[in-house]
Amino acid sequence: MFQSRVSIAILMVIATVISRILPHPPNFTPILAISLFSGAYLTDRRLALFVPIFAMFVSDYFIGFHDLIPVVYGFMVLAVLFGKQISSSLTKSFGFTVVGSVVFFVLTNLAVWATSGMYTLDASGLVTCFTLAIPFFQNSMAGDLVYSGILFGSMAFLNRTVFVTAKQNA
Template sequence: MKLDTRKSLMALGLIVLVTGFRLIEHPFNSTPMLAVMLFSAAVIKDWRLKIAIPLLCLAISDVLVGIKYGYGTYTSSALVYFAFATVFAIGYFALKKLNVVNIALGSIAGSIVFFLITNFAFFYPEAAIANPTLGHYPHNWVGIVASYQAGLPFFKNMLAGDLMFNGLLFGAYALVLKSAAFQRANA
């Protein structure tokens, strides 16, 4: 088996493994999906798999989360998937060279971009007065600020989860690549 194929299969295994964390109790918004987007974009060589694997993991885990918890796909799913695609693009362009600094910066940038896109008040129903519990905001500066303020607790969880899952994915991948067993199998 070719080295790139072995690496892609290993990456797939890691992606499926961490995607399963969505089905385990966790702090809200602390999921592995942004890390899956960055990791897939940076590590998988075949462009079809690079795109298909994270999208399939996201879609399947959304369905499973919906079955288990009663939510997973939303009326704003197109916006959420657009935000994931933007994070994927960050991984594709920013993680050409894999090192701890680039991965950490990519993770932080992905979290910030996802937060900014999904909490922009104009994507929510318009209301005269901000009501974060209903997800209604005026479509003006006050509404934008209120929407971002309401999302800050979730952003904190997302940032911590993204850094942890990126560390787990990229760290495990690097460890396996450097392992004696992997080196012998590819000698």
């Protein structure tokens, strides 16, 4: 069983790195989905935390490190903890994906507003920052829902078909 979890973890890291390196719409990545899925299905907490952080680190190595790494990586830890609450519920995975997208949007844009020097540090600057980020949020939400749907939907399908058949034959 340990080998299958490690294999899943390795595949998730590879898929995440490739998806971030290849051309894609801005912010349409599997990062939140991988973090939630790791939390939900990798029972070893260290492995669940390692997978998304390592995937981000490797892909950031290729595409460039940035000033928001503490916020982004910290959020990924939070998303893994969110994932621990999902278990195998598709409804919960959808809910946590939406909540995760919103929390990521708020945290990262607060950090951009507060630290980038691109916006005045007042209500007007905050509104401008969040307004200009809306197109990225749309892509993030879409990517998060698509990738979470693929990961959690595939696992639900496997749990109902392949894994049930394997248990019956054992």
